[in-house]
Each structure stands twice: as structure tokens, then as C-alpha cells.
Amino acid sequence: MSAPQPAPGTPLLEATGITKRYGQYTALDDVDLRIETGRTVSIVGESGSGKSTLARIIVGLERADSGTVRFRGEAIRGRRSRHAFRRSVGMVFQDPYESMDPRLTIGEIVAEPLRAHGMYRDGGKERVRELLDSVGMHGAEPDAYPHKFSGGQRQRVCIARALATDPDLVICDEPTSALDVSVQAQILNLLLDLQSRRQLAYLFITHDLDVVRRISDEVDVLLRGTVVERGTAEQITRSPEHTYTQRLLGAVPAISPRQRHIGPPLDIDTPAPRPPHDAKEDPA
């Protein structure tokens, strides 16, 4: 049914040497990434560190200047392999208000990946219902339009869409950061629950370290387009090695002010960013 099994030990997804520049600005510089089946890899970093760009490159919304993405050992190159790859990958975006077409019903939205891969014709309607049920949207009419739903409900619908083609990997680009705190927890629980039921691998893009602690197996810390630290969630959160990671963890709000330790401003031991006009003004 599926493609021939790759050699054992091949990761589900492997990106090597991903580099992306926008003019003078380097968004990603030779980034590697490995995701094993059923595992969760988180990418953390501050705004502008290239997290989302990496996700967009993997799914093919943007083209890398160099580097390859391999899925089950096969390089994704060209239109056909990308289309096949997208069947095995779902994506949940940050803003559930933006990522759904307001002129389509939620049923149509969830069915969209099925249609795109020719899977709708037999039993598509039942499949859509099933998907909506599986994300906790019991009793939601597939004929309803997205504007009737709250942010959390919309994000559930988005998750249902991401799961429509029964993917092995779901890329979550800050899926909780546009939601209320109470709803964030529900969505995270849902994602964890789905992972245990479906053997999903997650690529989780976030800047929220509490979320990282909750959900990830491995963590990549991204700073200005380079991975500065990589390890298990335990290692990273308990004993971060890189100064940047330590600062990042220190910036997490704590219940008691005494537990908080926000260090001096960053950029002591890290190179300054490279905005083009600064580079020109610098006499060196």
C-alpha cells in the first residue's frame, strides 16, 4: 500500500543544510533537522530566529536556497514528490482565524486535503464527520461556517484538516500562541492525545517553553538562523548549556517573582544581527 519501507534507522524526516537568505539577511544558515516516527521535535527561538521559515521550507511553501529535505529517506524534489509528501504531512498554523477560508464550510475545509489527494470520493463525508469527532468537535455541523466558532474550536477544525489524509507528521507552527491560556491547554492535550492514538510525529514550532516542556521529546534551539543547542526536552529545560538557552529559560514567567531570573540583555557573547544598513555604516 505505502511506499517500500526504507532502511531501518532512517528518520521519518530529515533536513540537511537548509539555508535561506532574504537579500542580505540570512534567515536560516545550514540548519539540520531529524524527526523520528512518533516523536515530537520542538524548535524554539525568539521572533525572527527562522523557526517559521524552516517549517515553511519543509512543507514547500518557500524554497530554500540550498539544502535538502528527505522524507523516509527520499529527497523531496519536484512537483510530484512534493505532492506525495504533502499527503503524509499535515500542518496547523498559528492563527485559526487566518488559516480558514471564511467562504467555505468547516466540512469543506476539513475535506480539502482529501479532495486534493483524491481520497474524498469514497466515504469522504463520513471521514469528515469522524475527523471532527476525533478532535472533540462532536455535534458540530459540517455545514457551518467558521465564523460561528471560537478560536479554540477553529483550531480544532484546523487540526482535523491536518489529520485528514492520515499523515505521519504534523507540523505545528505555534498552534497555541493565538489562543487563550485555558484553551491552549485543551489544544495541547488534544495534540498529545492524537499522537498517542495515531503514532504521529510532530514538528512543533514555538517560543513558549512551557509548551516545549509539556510536549517535546527533543528540542532544537534556534538563534538567528542557526541551531545553537540540541537535546532532549529534559536536558534543555533542566541544564541548558548555551547562554542563549539559559536566557530564554530565564525569561519564562514564573509564579513567584523570586523564581524568575531574567539576565542582563542578550548579545554579550553572540554576534550582532546583520541588518544591511548597519553593515554599511560600520567602518570595519
Add this chain to the structure above:
Amino acid sequence: MSTVPVTPPTATAPVATAASGPRPDQPRPAARATARTAGRRLWLTGLCLLGFLVVLALCTPLAGSPYTIHTDSLTSQGLPAGVGENGHLLGTDAIGRDLFARTLFGLRATLIIALTANLTSVALGAVVGLVAGFYRGWFEQVLMRIVDVFLSVPTVLSGLALASIVGRGTTGIIIVVTALYWAWTARLVHGETVRLRGRGFVEAALAHGVRRHTALRRHVLPHLSTILLNVAALNGAAVVVVGAGLSYLGAGIQPPTPELGNMLADGSSSMTYAPHTLFVPLVLVIATVLAFVLVAEGLNRRNPLSERRSWLDA
């Protein structure tokens, strides 16, 4: 449990409103509703006017036998309008042809040109704008530079020049007007398409394997319907003027065949002794333009095609 306390409605109503208090968002839906009904009145008026003109133009064959458009008469030149008298409802023009029949035929010619040229120019512009805006790449640059060229030429002058190349019949003038006007739609649609292409729901569709042309059809085109309708209405007004204008200048429909534009030209030379020969076609040109403008203005205030006006359109 289900016993409803019977209280006079006059007593409860003010209490209920006082309890809920004036919600800050209350005046807004009301204001929007008025704007909507006002808009609806406008575009309905425009549409009725346009419909009336079309029906009038379709009645042309009925004006046939007593009122013929080509029969001139030396004894009945420039007759004033008068019901029943000598059989000429709107009088005759400078060489004795029945003005009523000529006006109807002229209106028909003008409407055929305006409606067809409007459709072709908006359609061409929409296709070019969509393709350039959605697929991007080098041919976006090529297409949009061509659009720039068409936008930069002066309308009437290049219209006259073009008409001398493609001919002066109905088809010729439709081609000329289309060539003069498609670029405006193209530029607008291009901009909107570029905006929509970057929207999250288009990217989400693409990320899940929806093919590009499907995404274009399903997620971009529906969001353009409002704009296209508005453009078509405004473009229609402009096209009426230019179509009639070219005929007025002698580059469009040629004299023995009536068209509102060349009837205006005839009328302006005989206006001193038979002013109705100028005013009748003039009123109809103005009415046609007004109809399109009313539709455009009304649509602008209220979009009748999508009841689901959402946050997206705000």
C-alpha cells in the same frame, strides 16, 4: 416549572432594556443596516434603469413600419416632437428621418457595444490580473509591464488610431474599447490577487496539497467577486462614454447607421433649429451612464452577492 409569569409587555419591555444596558456595539449594526438598504436602493434603481433601457432597445423592431430609420423627406426636416401629428413621436432630424426610431436603434447599438466591451474588457483584465498575481514569476513582470503600457496611452487619441486599424463596425469598436480598458481591471485584480495569495487560508490549502489552480479557483476567485462586480459597473459607465465618444468623433459606427454617439454629432450641427435632435440622444447617453454609476455606487455600499459579509471584507 414551565409556568410563565403573565406580566403586561409594556411593563417588562423598558425594564429588560435597562437591565441589558446600551451595548457599545449596538448603533453599529443599525447604521450598517441603513447603509445596506440605502445601497440596495441605489443599485436596484440603477439596475431597473439599465433594464428599462435594454427593454427599450429590444423594442426596436416594434418601431419598425411607420417609423423607419432611413426614410428621409425634404418636406419634414427638423419637425418638433409631437404625439400623433404626422406620425413622428419625437419629431424628425435635420434631413427628415424619424427621431424616435433612430434613437431606439441608436440605443441598441450603444448598449450592444457597451455591454459586450464591458464584458470582454473586464474578463480579459481579470484573467491577466489573476494569472499575473497568483503565479508570479517572470511573466508577472511581463504582463504587468504590458498593462502599464496600456494604462499610459491617452484613451481618445489611441482609440482613434486603433479604430483606423481594426475597422469601424460594431466589432471594431468593441475591440478598440476592450483594448483601451482591460488594463484597469487587470491592475486592480492583480493587486487583490497578490494580497489574497499571501493569506493564510490559501497557504494552508497549498500546504495540504491543493493544486495551485484549484486554490486559485476555490480560494481566490470567490473573494474577488465583489470587486469584479464593482469594477464591471464602473467600467461599464466609462465604456458607454468612450464607445459613444468614438462614434461622435467619426471613428465608430458610421453615419447612416444610427448610434447615440453619431446622433449626438448630427444633433449638435442642427441644434440651433431643432434642439431635440441633440437632447434626445444626450438624455439616453446620460441615462445609460447613470444606470451603471448607480449600480456601482450601490454595490459599493452593500454587496448583494454575499450575505455572509465577514471580518474578511471589513
